Amino acid sequence: MKVCNGVKFIFPAISENERTARAVVSAFLVQLDPTVEELADIRTAVSEAVTNAIVHGYRQKSGDIELHIKLLENREIYLRIKDRGCGIADVEQAMQPLFTTAPEEERAGLGFAVMESFMDQLQVRSTPGHGTTVTMRKKLGSPLCRTK
Numbered sequence: 001m002k003v004c005n006g007v008k009f010i011f012p013a014i015s016e017n018e019r020t021a022r023a024v025v026s027a028f029l030v031q032l033d034p035t036v037e038e039l040a041d042i043r044t045a046v047s048e049a050v051t052n053a054i055v056h057g058y059r060q061k062s063g064d065i066e067l068h069i070k071l072l073e074n075r076e077i078y079l080r081i082k083d084r085g086c087g088i089a090d091v092e093q094a095m096q097p098l099f100t101t102a103p104e105e106e107r108a109g110l111g112f113a114v115m116e117s118f119m120d121q122l123q124v125r126s127t128p129g130h131g132t133t134v135t136m137r138k139k140l141g142s143p144l145c146r147t148k
Contacts, residue, residue: 001078005031006070013058013083015064021050021067021081028069029077033143040117042077042138048111049134057085057132075140079119082133088126095124107129 009024011017029039046067053065063084067075070078088094095112116122119136126132 002073003078004071004073006068009067009069010064011067013054013063013085015051015054017065018047018050018054021065022047023068024067025079032071032075032077032140034140038138038140040092042079045118045136045138046079047113047116049136050081053081053083053085054109054130054132056064057083059086061085075142077138077140079138080133084108084131086139087128087130088124088132089128090128091124091126094126 007024007028010019011020025043025046029042030090034042050065050067057063066079066080066082068080068082073080095116097113112122112124115134117137119138121135121137123135124132125135
């Protein structure tokens with residue numbers, strides 16, 4: 001995996017920063033001239049991962065979220081969202097559609113399913129008491145043709 005470019009962004013786990021994370025991803029990806037659909041897919045997946053970290057990982061506690069964005073060769077995007085929150089005891093169960101650890105908050109339990117549907121690859125690693133890392137990849141299509 002050859003890295004052509006990358007950025008690391010660390011921010012407090014507060015709900016207002018979910019929008020900031022989407023903006024950072026958009027600003028990084030604009031150099032690649034993605035389609036509107038590709039950009040929307042990646043922004044949505046990042047939004048879900050960051051929201052999970054804020055709502056479920058830290059559960060009203062303070063902490064930071066790390067967002068790593070890398071451009072790999074052949075226009076492949078690598079994203080890693082990491083928290084040091086409470087972790088997930090059963091990742092396989094947590095990834096099932098409609099499973100939520102916060103039903104009292106009317107959560108739909110679709111975060112991982114949404115991430116998986118918009119990205120080419122999704123991996124979730126977690127250790128209870130130490131946090132969760134979500135890694136995603138998406139290959140962008142060819143850049144749009146431009147006329148001079």
